[in-house]
Amino acid sequence: MEEEEVPKQHYSDTEKQSVFNGEFMPHINSMYNFAYRLTLDPDDAKDLLQDTYLKAYRFIDSFQRGTNAKAWLFRILKNSFINDYRKKSKEPSKVDYQEVESYYNSEEVDRQITPDLRVEALKDMIGDEISNALNALDVDFRTVIILCDLEGFKYDEMAKILDIPIGTVRSRLHRARNLLKEKLSTYAKQMGYKNA
Amino acid sequence: MLQLILDGEANSEQKDHFLKEHLESCMPCYKNYHLEVAIRQLLKSKCCGGEAPQDLVDTIKSKVIQNLTH
Numbered sequence: 001m002e003e004e005e006v007p008k009q010h011y012s013d014t015e016k017q018s019v020f021n022g023e024f025m026p027h028i029n030s031m032y033n034f035a036y037r038l039t040l041d042p043d044d045a046k047d048l049l050q051d052t053y054l055k056a057y058r059f060i061d062s063f064q065r066g067t068n069a070k071a072w073l074f075r076i077l078k079n080s081f082i083n084d085y086r087k088k089s090k091e092p093s094k095v096d097y098q099e100v101e102s103y104y105n106s107e108e109v110d111r112q113i114t115p116d117l118r119v120e121a122l123k124d125m126i127g128d129e130i131s132n133a134l135n136a137l138d139v140d141f142r143t144v145i146i147l148c149d150l151e152g153f154k155y156d157e158m159a160k161i162l163d164i165p166i167g168t169v170r171s172r173l174h175r176a177r178n179l180l181k182e183k184l185s186t187y188a189k190q191m192g193y194k195n196a
Numbered sequence: 197m198l199q200l201i202l203d204g205e206a207n208s209e210q211k212d213h214f215l216k217e218h219l220e221s222c223m224p225c226y227k228n229y230h231l232e233v234a235i236r237q238l239l240k241s242k243c244c245g246g247e248a249p250q251d252l253v254d255t256i257k258s259k260v261i262q263n264l265t266h
Binding site: 017020025028029031032033036037046049050053054057058117118119122123125128130131134145146148149150154155170173174177180181184 | 199203204205230231232234235236238239240242243244246247248249252253255256257259260261263
């Protein structure tokens with residue numbers, strides 16, 4: 001667990017309890033959701049969540065009270081996921097992130113590749129379409145959408161959580177959103193929309 | 197620019213210009229804006245709100261207390 005510029009705290013046991021209950025526990029539902037979206041398995045999600053919270057407690061002296069606990073916790077969870085749960089035997093990512101980044105940093109891209117998808121089609125997606133579409137994304141793309149759109153993190157917070165430059169956060173988000181739209185477009189077509 | 201605005205990362209000047217002036221004259225951006233808003237709404241309504249199982253929460257709390265007392 002690396003330390004940044006935060007001076008190591010020296011909490012008493014009572015203070016540790018107070019920080020843990022007051023600043024860490026309130027985020028447990030968000031953390032559980034994230035764990036589940038990463039692992040896509042309820043049992044792994046539970047283990048991951050538990051490991052993360054125990055780690056958070058063990059390293060509580062690295063956390064400065066009153067600072068961004070949610071980001072701090074999410075970072076631990078993401079690292080635990082990568083180290084312990086991400087399938088090592090997975091095939092190498094099909095996405096060349098380097099190439100993707102420079103292409104998707106150009107703004108014209110929005111107009112060229114936005115797939116045909118209409119707001120009306122989205123309004124009819126009252127089932128699991130969006131959830132499935134999200135789960136179908138490569139985990140790195142899924143992650144940025146969760147952090148930004150579901151959990152409301154800012155780009156700089158995401159950069160710290162994921163250990164990547166802000167430019168990469170943005171380009172990855174851009175690509176992820178377009179992939180999501182493509183998936184939704186496919187569902188819309190299946191639902192019977194012609195030019196959806 | 198659209199993404200910056202929707203992600204809350206644009207400053208108010210950029211936001212005003214885009215939302216009030218640009219969208220009026222640019223149909224692709226206008227369509228895209230509403231599409232992006234709708235997707236975010238769908239995400240928030242369908243993909244949020246899960247809760248950690250209570251037994252798991254209790255287990256975590258009790259493990260932490262145990263750590264304290266040894």
